[in-house]
Amino acid sequence: MMKTLLLKEKKSLVLKPIKPFDFDSSVHNPSHYPSPTEFYEKGKFWQTMRFKNKLLGIKFENKGTVNNPKIKLTIYSKTKLDNKFIKEIVNELNYRFELNKDVSEFYNKFKNDKFLEPILKKRRGMRNKCGHSLYESLMIYITLQNATVRRTVQMMTNLLKKYGTLLEFDGKKLYVFWKPEKIAKTSEKQLRELKVGYRDKMFIRISKAFADKEIDELKLRNTTTEEIFNQMMKLYGVGKQSASYMLLEVFHDHETLNHISPWEGKIMSKIMFNKLVSEDKILKEFEKRYGRWKMLAFTYIFTDIFWRKKQGEKIPWLEKEIRL
DNA sequence: CATCAGGGCCCTG
């Protein structure tokens, strides 16, 4: 039986993101798999965080508007945190949720674009968040490979139950990720028992790379796109698809778009051409239309359709492409 | 009941 770690200490402060900032579409992404490490409802968001080996609960509450954004942040912890550490957490959250990223140029440039015009109005202030660290994101991407959403959730839950920790804060119980060392030391057999299949080796080898400090996320943030991509591709179990995602999601690169997976291709094809076209054709269209903003444009268009579905719009062709 | 493909990747030829 796993014990629950109760986080009783809390500290609240107010964050002011750069405007425009839309709370809901920035803290939650409906195209992502439902992660057992976070919980969202309108105007509120909770997630766990392992940061510098402290286990934390994070809560965001919307206290502002798109043009006058204000977030009440509450940090839950087991023991009291000092101000310096709180500041580091805030900096990290700013990075992960793109709170201080100015994308006004993007908004100005494409306000008359055929595809972006309605989206920039409806989703005005949407950011591209990634609540997880690089290591955690890699773990998730391994479970996404060659699996349906349901199976991904099953694998992640099994892993979190066995290697993670259940945290309780603000009446929520959510899992937090394990340290890389923990899985680096485990056996393939033990992982297979969690129904992860052939991914066992990938978890172990990537965890080893992190445990041995072969990869430094903070250093990578200050290198080039090529360097990050190459480093990712060296990891066992990471190919073009996952490496590209890391650039956008973890490193917030809004420009690089050099690969589109088949299922995303089908969806984007339908939206832009209303028929199935090749990956190459989509890539060329994005390059031509959006230039150095092509990746951000891609996520805006892609995420928008998932929000429309979440908000009750019936999109029959989309249902077929999302397998649960 | 059997067969199959899935929100990729590695490895082989």
Place this chain on the structure above:
DNA sequence: CAGGGCCCTGAT
């Protein structure tokens, strides 16, 4: 550089 095989699961 194309294609088979991979763990497991739910769909058919």
